[in-house]
Amino acid sequence: MTTLRHFQANEIIPFAACGSWPASRYLLDEPSAYALEMALVTRRPLLVKGEPGTGKSYLARAAAAKLKRLFMAEVINVNTEGQDLLWRYDPVARLNDAHAGLKDGHLNPKYYLNPGVLWWAFGWDSAVRQYNTCRHRVYCPQFSDPSACAKGVVLLIDEIDKAEPSLPNSLLEVLGNGGFDVPLLGSTIGKQxxxxxxxxxxxxxxxxxxxxxxxxxxxxxxxxxxxxxxxGWLIKRADVHFSDDQCSPDIKRLAAQQLKQDRTAAVGLVKAGLAEYLDLLQALDEMTKDLPSAERSTQQAQLLAHIQAFVLKKA
Structure with missing residues (x-):
């Protein structure tokens, strides 16, 4: 087995809460470890595909924790435009300030230019300066460790397939060249x-x-x-999140067997996956945590029969 510089296969990576993202742990499989390592050395973006609930988004959280980098995220929706990821210019605010009597020197477009997530990711220091310059501030990344930005950024662009095709096309320059121009400032971000x-x-x-x-x-x-x-695939990941005291091996296997049955039956329908399996185990753990340990497995097995349909059957 080749020893990778930053990531190791089958490593369990814990990470703290960040903004709305909860604390958790992530089991890094071998393909993910090699893919992340290659993305680092080639400076190419890593496009992660897979059915919902396989941990695609949390891969980015784990990578940031392992590299001790700042984590940033942008969740894409149908209204997101590619320009928004670079910067947002607010001409309405500029017009309102002009009507309010501000003179030309105070109406410079730079005062109405908000850096987007790609600006923060590719040019942190420049984004900080621009954010402090902007009169109507919109976005600043949330972070718990101010020193993390000195080690770089891990940027998650989540669910890009929700956007119109124009959005990924608008990112070709920044993804291909590792930077982009800001014409209003006459500067280039990310090529330092x-x-x-x-x-x-x-x-x-x-x-x-x-x-x-x-x-x-x-x-x-x-x-x-x-x-x-x-x-086996599910139980290996369950062991990362739940001790045998919380959910016994028999309960983990029983829940995995139930999910397997539901996936087999869901032909042409939405299939439950890892996320639903972990939700089910969390419910079993939380709903029986006040019981004596000797009784938990028995009660969890009975409880599983009552609640599994809410979690696993999607149609």
Whole structure:
């Protein structure tokens, strides 16, 4: 087995809460470890594909924790525009200030230019200066360790397939060249010789086909549920989050068998996955935590029969 510099296969990576993202732990499988390592050395974005609930988004959280980098995230929706990820210019605020009597010197466009997540990721110091200059501030990343930005950024662009095709196409320059121009300032972001390139992780559920030119600029990782050994695959990940005192091996296996049955029955329908399996175990743990340990497994087995349908059966 080749020893990777930053990531190791089958490593359990804990990470703290960050903004709305809860604290958790992540089991890094071998393909993910190699993909992350390659993304770092090539400075290419990593496009992570897979069905919902396989941990695509949390891969970015784990990578940031392992690298001790600042974590940033942008969740894409149908209204997100590519320009928003670079910067947001507010001409309405500028017009209102002009009507309020501000003179030309105070109406410079730079006072109405808010850096977006890609600006923060590729040019942190420049984004800080621009954010402090902007008169109507919109976005500043949440972080718990101010020193983390000195080690670089891990940027998650989540569910890019929710956007119109124009959004990934608008990112071709920044993803291909590792930087972009800001014409209003006459400056370039991300091409400084001493800058630490961000690790950009982009997720998709494949609900919409992405433009070929965009995919070509990315490394692609497929996170897949191991249906050939589904029980073992699930239990291995359950052990990362739940001790045997919380949920016994028999309960973990019983829940995994139930999920396997539901996935088999859900032909052409939404299939439950890892996220639902962990939710089920969390419910069993929380709903029986006041019971004596000797009684927990028996009660959890009975409880499983009553609650599994709410978690696993999606149609």
């Amino acid at each position: 010789a001493d800058a630490i390139a961000p690790l950009v992780i982009i997720t998709t559920n494949d609900e919409r086909e992405l433009p070929p030119a965009f995919v070509r600029r990315c490394l692609v990782l497929h996170l897949q549920v191991d249906d050939n050994d589904l029980e």
